[in-house]
Amino acid sequence: MKRRSRQSNYFPCKVETLQQDLFSDFFNSSPDLASKKVSVEGKTAIIIYMDYLVKEEEVFSHVTTKIQEAKQLDYQTIESDIPITDIMELKTLDEIGGALLEGYVCVYIEKEKSSLVIPVPRIDQRKPGKAETETLIFGPRISFSESIDMNMNFIHKRLDTKTLTVEKFIIGDMIPTEVRLLYLSDIANDEAVQEMRDRLNSLKIDDVLESSALTQYIEDNSYSIFPQFLVTELPDRFCYSLKEGRVGLLVDKSPSGVIAPVSFLSFFQTTEDIYTRWNMGSFIRLMRIVAMFLSITLTPLYVAALTYHYEIIPDALLVSLGHSRSRVPFPPLLEALILEFLIELIREAGARLPTKVGQTMGIVGGIVIGQAIVQAGFTSNILIIIVALSALASFTTPSYLMGSAIRIIRFPLILLAGFWGFIGLIFSFAFIAIHLVKQRSLSFPYFVPIYPFQPRDFDNSFLRLPFLWSNKRAYSNRPKKIRRFQKPNR
Amino acid sequence: MVNNRKIIFVFISLLSLMIIPGCGHSKNVIEELGVASAYGLDINEQQQLDGTTVLYQFNPDITNASQIIRSTGETFSMVRSNANKKSGYKIVNGKLDTILFGPTIAKQGIVPYLDTIERDAAISNMLYVTMSEEPARDILSASNYEEAPNIGVYLHSLVDKSVRNEEIVSSTFHEFMRSYYRAGREPLVPIISIKENKASIDKVGIMHGDTHVGNLSLDEVFLVRLIRDKFQSGRINLEMDIEPFKQYIEESQHNSRKDQMYVVLDKLKNNTQIKLTNVDDLTYKVNVNLNARIIETSQQMTLENPKVVKILEQQINKKLEEDLKTVLKKSQQINSDVFGFGVKYNNHTRGEELTREQWQDLFPNIEVDYNVSTEIKRFGTVN
Amino acid sequence: MPENLNIPDHRKLKAVYLIIVLHTMQIGVGIAGYPRIVFMEAGRGSLISLIIAAIALHIIIACIVYVLRSFENQDLHGVLTQFFGKWFGKIITFFFIIYFFMLFLSVQVNYIEFVRVFIFPDMSSWLISLFLLSLVLYAALGGVRVAVGASIVFFFGAIWMVGLQIEPMTYIKFDNYLPMFEASPGELLSGALKTSYTILGFELLWVLYPYLNEKNKVHRYSQLSMSITVSMIIFLTFVSIGFFSDEQLKELTWPVLSTIKIISFPMFERFDIVTVALWMIIVLPNLILLCWMTGMSVKRVFGGKETYYIFIICLVAFICQSFLDNRYLVGSFTNLVGQTGILSGFLFPVLMVPFAMYHRRKGAKNHGKQS
Missing domain, CATH: 3.30.300.210 (Nutrient germinant receptor protein C, domain 3)
Known part of the structure; x- marks a missing residue:
């Protein structure tokens, strides 16, 4: 029997055999395999489906009833009677089994040489909701959902241009998952597209799991702390990036899209900067970069200054720092590590708890513990300010992954500053700088527009200049068309 | 290649494990320091340096008390190390604001005692060189120093204010040394005097090289500044x-x-x-x-x-x-x-x-x- | 047969980068002590000495570019083998490798000296060396793109420090520049010679040339880079001379760092400590590029893999550093490197010019015969 199922000339067979084979070979005697035998004019047909994978009402109304009412039982009649598209004829048991798992209904008429499968999948999905990790104050709030069809729908609605090209990949040996590669064929750089295609094609994994997991399989340097692909849950950001000449990936069952190639600075940008006025946008972009810088420097600076370089502390601060430090039993390094750890603890606890409890947790953690910890002489109050400030600054980073990277990178910096003062601090900055220069995203340089130095891209990276000044796409993406629009003649 | 990387990684982590405990250079944790803000130097009868060190006071329970340590020694550094013996804190010079020379030294020449300040990179070049006509230790014992944390900071702000108000010629260490090395423009050094337990500037000392040879009143300093600055x-x-x-x-x-x-x-x-x-x-x-x-x-x-x-x-x-x-x-x-x-x-x-x-x-x-x-x-x- | 280096186009760099890269190669540890060194020789004529050196520098660059442009895509080793044959060329390149390595070592030990004088008197030198060399390794192993990229990033990270001189500028006494033309021509010349160590580093062009796009612009950009360096050195020397009185300047080992000692910001009193730590960023491009070019030259002479040579260079530098651990040794070693630099950096390109002329003429003749 088993031998038979592998063969391509499996059919014709008896309907019972088919049912039996599917039931025992394919579904391990699953109780959910439903079947119904229909006889019309002496011919017998069987309808088989997995009951939780199909819309049963539609199966009854569009398939079963139609077959029962059919004048004559052959595939052509059925196909024309049933008002569902994408009906296929399959010849092997494997194919049929696979189709059933995808929500198809199998119809087999005895003695025929193939079987018919009709797609009636049941997709339970949540309605498109508001973005959770990348919230915008101003601008579209809709976020990707877990269904690739719905996500494609969002994108096609936003980009109804005929140059939007979609390529389909099936990735995953054990659990095949649909991955779509999207780009605008008249803008996106061919090398980037080809590189992404190659990487997806050569990817051999059991399961994709999620789009952010997929990025970790195909990224350039998996040892790096910095994300090299931008994972976003905002369709408008996704579409904006495609229009900039980047390449996008959508993964089925995943509520976020992947964008590549990206630069370090694009993690500090949001589409909101473009929706607001240019001066506001520029200010906020610069502020985020400054905040990122402060976030990773402040605590290490405190540790370095208090452990080694008391000279740099201003007179006025020296006394108050000395006062609050004189009660603390730990060296500054340990003090800072404890407090940073505490802040991370509060953040993580707040994220894991239900929203309302999480808020309470934040208040309890932030105010009560903060107050108590200073009074108990665990840390100095200036450090509380510094740590809180740097935690706050790290949350201004729009990308969650980059924000986390910045928070984590602080710990080695604090350690180095605690061991070797400013030398350690500058060493770690230099290391990060070299690392960023070395880094690549989809084989494109990561640290643009600083290296390769591209001053023409400053209009829409550090700053956000008015559209009349920045009518060009980023040079560093090497798009096919550099100009977004012609400057109006005045 | 992957194997190679693993080996490098293990090598680096082993190396760092070796280094971290081996980083035995001295720490200057702030609360363990006696941060000196001023030094006063005199010469006592035994021809030894008689130093007065003013320290920052970090203990919040003791309010309004300068930590003042007296010590003697042959050189400036010995004064400091002898002061160190009398204190539970490690005395450091990194935030030295003012150095005050008593009349005994001012008459002999102050530059020999400034050598370590020039040599030691930890000491700021912006500290003020000052002199007094009473023993330096008396000036530094004055108990009225306004809101400042200690007398050293007070002296610094006193001189600094006068310089910024253009009442006297600036006598930062750098400028003092510059004038000292430049023949033909003698340094001027403010003279701190004490009245009713409070220090003030009402004269400026004329130097000849590094020795105190005469005084100018503040009005006269104005005239000098008119030509000089x-x-x-x-x-x-x-x-x-x-x-x-x-x-x-x-x-x-x-x-x-x-x-x-x-x-x-x-x-x-x-x-x-x-x-x-x-x-x-x-x-x-x-x-x-x-x-x-x-x-x-x-x-x-x-x-x-x-x-x-x-x-x-x-x-x-x-x-x-x-x-x-x-x-x-x-x-x-x-x-x-x-x-x-x-x-x-x-x-x-x-x-x-x-x-x-x-x-x-x-x-x-x-x-x-x-x-x-x-x-x-x-x-x-x-x- | 000319053994051209075949570097694929996509691995080549823009010639514009030369402006920054050559500049960062030159500015390093030498500049910190330069005003004193030149002032000791030429006194108030220092700026004139400097200008003499600058003119020489521009001529040398013109010579180097002239020699390099006689060939299509050659570096130092290629040029030498062309002129002197395989073995003799290799020997000369080997001397250059030693010279590059000496430069590398001198930069490293001088920075270690800074740190130990200004920040951590008791920090072990091997630790600082380990810091520097691990960064150098990390960058140099990434190849020329990363080496150049790191230099550019560090250039932008450090160039703002020129602004720190604004505060010292307010302390300038113009009397200190007078009387201006006091020094004799001999003194001026020896001042100019002493400048060599500070402006060395342009030798990078010998090795980097094959990696550049737009070869016709190389000359323009390198000259521009030289003038940036020269104007920066002139500026710093000018400030130092005005800031200190003459005797004072002669006493200070690193006048430029001493001028920074007066700077204080509201949150950073004593900015000099931060500056010396930040000086690492000025020094790193020197080290990274020198390491890369040494490794590259070794590879050209002996063949094999560049990666291993870079490892070996760093290891040897790490060992050598421990022998140069006092001020006197560091000073005389730096002097030695400066003097070698006069020969190999300044004199050598001039000597190459006649060979290049001969080669060009021969090439033209051959070309004529063929057509």
């Missing part, structure tokens, strides 16, 4: 003969005062040019252009009248020229060129650098022709 917004009180103004002074007040009149100028700016007119005879011509506003006069005058202003300006010119001559005479008597005429001389002579000894022979003989021209720009809200 540039004012951004200076201030001066002038005492003038009332005679030329008699006819303009309003009657009601006329008789109420004596035959002297006082004018206060502020927001004073100057532009001074020193010209060596004759190298052999050592004659200088100094043109001083001033502009200022009147902030106070002791007699009511109608300043709207351009004639009054003209007369006033002329009188000020005359007064300043006379005063400048007196100060020059005084400095020639002490034989210490605080104005910087020697530098000008050196700039005009090629070849050998001027030495302090050479200029000492020449300086008493120089002739200076002052030419002050004042312009009064404004006179406040009243006319």
Whole structure:
């Protein structure tokens, strides 16, 4: 029997055999395999489906009833009677089994040489909701959902241009998952597209799991702390990036899209900067970069200054720092590590708890513990300010992954500053700088527009200049068309 | 390749494990430090250095008490290490603001004790060099130092304020050394004195090289600065003969005062040019252009009248020229060129650098022709 | 047969980068002590000495570019083998490798000296060396792109420090520049010679040339880079001379760092400590590029893999550093490197010019025969 199922000339067979084979070979005697035998004019047909994978009402109304009412039982009649598209004829048991798992209904008429499968999948999905990790104050709030069809729908609605090209990949040996590669064929750089295609094609994994997991399989340097692909849950950001000449990936069952190639600075940008006025946008972009810088420097600076370089502390601060430090039993390094750890603890606890409890947790953690910890002489109050400030600054980073990277990178910096003062601090900055220069995203340089130095891209990276000044796409993406629009003649 | 990387990774982590405990360089954790903010140095009868160290006080329970440690030693560094023996804190110099030399050292020369400050990169170049005519330890024991955390910080802000108000010539360590190394422009060092348990500046010491040879009052310092520096917004009180103004002074007040009149100028700016007119005879011509506003006069005058202003300006010119001559005479008597005429001389002579000894022979003989021209720009809200 | 280096186009760099890269190569540890060194020789004529050196520098660059442009895509080793044959060329390149390595070592030990004088007197020198060399390794192993990229990033990270001189500028006494033309021509010349160590580093062009796009612009950009360096050195020397009085300047080992000692910001009193730590960023491009070019030259002479040579260079530098651990040794070693630099950096390109002329003429003749 088993031998038979592998063969391509499996059919014709008896309907019972088919049912039996599917039931025992394919579904391990699953109780959910439903079947119904229909006889019309002496011919017998069987309808088989997995009951939780199909819309049963539609199966009854569009398939079963139609077959029962059919004048004559052959595939052509059925196909024309049933008002569902994408009906296929399959010849092997494997194919049929696979189709059933995808929500198809199998119809087999005895003695025929193939079987018919009709797609009636049941997709339970949540309605498109508001973005959770990348919230915008101003601008579209809709976020990707877990269904690739719905996500494609969002994108096609936003980009109804005929140059939007979609390529389909099936990735995953054990659990095949649909991955779509999207780009605008008249803008996106061919090398980037080809590189992404190659990487997806050569990817051999059991399961994709999620789009952010997929990025970790195909990224350039998996040892790096910095994300090299931008994972976003905002369709408008996704579409904006495609229009900039980047390449996008959508993964089925995943509520976020992947964008590549990206630069370090694009993690500090949001589409909101473009929706607001240019001066506001520029200010906020610069502020985020400054905040990122402060976030990773402040605590290490405190540790370095208090452990080694008391000279740099201003007179006025020296006394108050000395006062609050004189009660603390730990060296500054340990003090800072404890407090940073505490802040991370509060953040993580707040994220894991239900929203309302999480808020309470934040208040309890932030105010009560903060107050108590200073009074108990665990840390100095200036450090509380510094740590809180740097935690706050790290949350201004729009990308969650980059924000986390910045928070984590602080710990080695604090350690180095605690061991070797400013030398350690500058060493770690230099290391990060070299690392960023070395880094690549989809084989494109990561640290643009600083290296390769591209001053023409400053209009829409550090700053956000008015559209009349920045009518060009980023040079560093090497798009096919550099100009977004012609400057109006005045 | 992957194997290679793993080996490198393991190697690096082992290496860092080795290094981290091996980083045995000394820490300066702030609460374990006795951060010195001022040193006072005297010489005691045994010809030893008698140092007074003022430390920052970090214990919040003890309020308003300078930590002051006395110690003796042969050198500055020995004073510090002896002070270290008397303290539970490690005494460090990184935030040294002021160094105060008592009269015993000031008379002998202070530079030998400044060597370590120049050598040790940890010590700031912006600390103020000051002197006193009472023993330094007495000055540093003064208990009234306003809001400052200790007497050292107070002294620093006292001097710093005076420098910023352009009352004295700045005597930061860097500027002191610069003048010291430059023959022909002697350093000036503020003299701290103590009154009612509170330190103040009311004199400036004239140095000859690094020895204290005489004093200038703050009014005289103004005149020196007029030649030597540039004012951004200076201030001066002038005492003038009332005679030329008699006819303009309003009657009601006329008789109420004596035959002297006082004018206060502020927001004073100057532009001074020193010209060596004759190298052999050592004659200088100094043109001083001033502009200022009147902030106070002791007699009511109608300043709207351009004639009054003209007369006033002329009188000020005359007064300043006379005063400048007196100060020059005084400095020639002490034989210490605080104005910087020697530098000008050196700039005009090629070849050998001027030495302090050479200029000492020449300086008493120089002739200076002052030419002050004042312009009064404004006179406040009243006319 | 000319053994051209075949570097694929996509691995080549923009010639514009030369402006920054050559500049960062030159500015390093030398500049910190330069005003004193030149002032000791030329006194108030220092700026004139400097200008003499600058003119020489521009001429040398013109020579180097002239020699390099006689060939299509050659580096130092290629040029030498062309002129002197395989073995003799290799020997000369080997001398250059030693010279590059000496430069590398001198930069490293001088920075270690800074740190130990200004920040951590008791930090072990091997630790600082380990810091520097691990960064150098990390960058140099990434190849020329990363080496150049790191230099550019560090250039932008450090160039603002020129602004720190604004505060010292307010302390300038113009008397200190007078009398101006005091120094004799001999003194001026020896001052100019002493400048060599500070402006060395342009030798990078010998090795980097094959990696550049737009070869016709190389000359323009390198000259521009030289003038940036020269104007920066002139500026710093000018400030130092005005800031210190002459005797004072002669006493200070690193006048430029001492001028920074007076700077204080509201949150950073004593900015000099931060500056010396930040000086690492000025020094790193020197080290990274020198390491890369040494490794590259070794590879050209002996063949094999560049990666291993870079490892070996760093290892040897790490060992050598421990022998140069006092001020006197560091000073005389730096002097030695400076003097070698006069020969190999300044004199050598001039000597190459006649060979290049001969080569060009021969090439033209051959070309004529063929056509």
